[in-house]
C-alpha cells in the first residue's frame with residue numbers, strides 16, 4: 001500500500017487535479033491520498049491558504065470580508081466546474097466556510113487555524129467527489145474521525161503517539177481514502193494546524209501509521225537537486241539519498257519537503273519518494289535509510305539566510321562552570337531557540353534564526369549577558385547565511401573541509417563560522433548573506449563539476 005501526498009501546485013486547478021486522478025488510477029496500491037490546499041497556478045498567483053489567512057485576519061478585525069470570502073470560493077468553484085462536478089459540492093464548501101467564519105473569535109489563534117485548515121479540508125471533499133465521478137471507489141476521511149490527535153500551539157501542532165494506532169485502521173479500508181493534510185485535533189476535539197507546509201507531515205504520519213510500502217510526495221519537480229536551481233543552472237539530480245541527508249538539506253533552504261515530515265516515515269522505515277505530478281513517469285528522488293556509497297562524497301549543498309549571531313567573550317570563560325547554561329537560560333527566557341553554538345576558549349557564539357529577534361529583545365539579551373554574566377564583550381550581528389554541505393560519504397573522505405574552505409577563499413569571502421556535527425554528515429559554514437550566492441556557485445563547481453548523477 002502506498003500513501004501519496006499531492007502538494008499545492010498539484011491541486012491548484014481542475015487541470016492539475018485531473019493529473020492527480022490519472023496518477024491514482026494508474027496504480028491500485030495508491031490507497032491513501034493526502035491533499036494540500038490549492039496552491040499557485042502561476043508565479044504571481046496567491047495560495048488558497050494565504051487567501052484564508054487574509055480572510056481570517058480581516059474577520060478578526062470585524063471588517064467586511066465579502067470580497068475575500070468570494071475570492072476563496074471562486075477558486076473552488078473554478079475547480080469544481082472544470083471537473084464537471086455538480087453544484088452540490090460547491091454548496092457544501094460555501095456553507096462550511098461560512099460556518100467557520102461565524103465561529104467564536106474569542107481565541108484568535110484557534111479561529112485562524114479553523115480557517116486555514118478549511119483549505120485542505122474542502123479540497124479533500126472536492127477531490128473525493130471527483131475521484132468518484134471518474135469511477136474510483138473513494139471516500140473523504142476527516143482527521144477527527146480517523147484519530148489524528150495532536151497537541152501544541154495553534155499553527156504548530158505536534159502529532160500524539162496514540163494517533164498512529166488509531167490511524168492504522170485506514171489500512172483495512174477497501175476504498176481510496178482522501179485525507180486533508182495540514183491539521184489534526186486535540187484530545188478535547190479542538191482543531192490545530194501544523195506549521196506552514198504541514199501537509200507533508202500528515203502524509204508521513206499516515207504512511208508510518210499504515211506501515212506503507214512507500215510514501216510518495218508529489219510536487220512540481222522531477223527530482224530533488226543537489227543545489228538550488230535558482231542559483232545553479234541545471235544542477236545534478238539526486239536519485240537516492242538518506243533521511244539524514246534530506247534532513248540536513250531541508251534544514252537550510254531545501255523546501256521540497258517539510259523538515260518535520262521525515263521523522264514519522266524514518267521511524268517506521270517507510271521510504272519516501274519525491275515525484276512530479278506533471279511528469280509522473282520520472283522515477284523521482286528516493287529517500288531511504290541507507291544507500292550504497294557513491295563515488296561523490298557530497299550529495300547536496302544548501303544555503304539559507306536569516307541568521308544572527310550572539311557573540312559573547314569573557315576571559316577564563318572555559319573555567320567558569322555553568323556559563324553556557326546561564327547564557328542559554330537567558331535565551332530560553334526570551335523563548336528563543338538556537339541553531340549552533342561554536343566556541344573558543346574565552347568566547348562563545350550562539351547562532352539564531354533572526355526572525356525571533358527585534359531591537360527590544362536584542363537590547364534585553366545584551367544587557368542581561370553583560371550584567372548577569374559579567375561578559376567582557378557582547379554583541380549581536382545579523383545578516384548571516386548558513387551554507388550546508390551534506391553527504392553520507394563525507395565521513396569516509398579526508399580533505400573535504402580543505403576543499404570547501406579553499407573554494408570559499410577563491411571567492412574572497414570570509415568564513416565567519418565553521419561547524420561540523422559529530423555525525424559528520426554535514427559541514428556548516430556561517431557567511432555574510434551578501435556572499436552567499438558566489439560561495440554556492442564556487443562550492444558547486446568544486447564538488448559537482450563535471451556533473452554526474454549522484
Ligand code: ASP
Nearest residue numbers: 036037049196197198199
Ligand atoms: N496549505 C498549507 C500551506 O500552504 C499546507 C501545505 O500546503 O502543506 O502552508
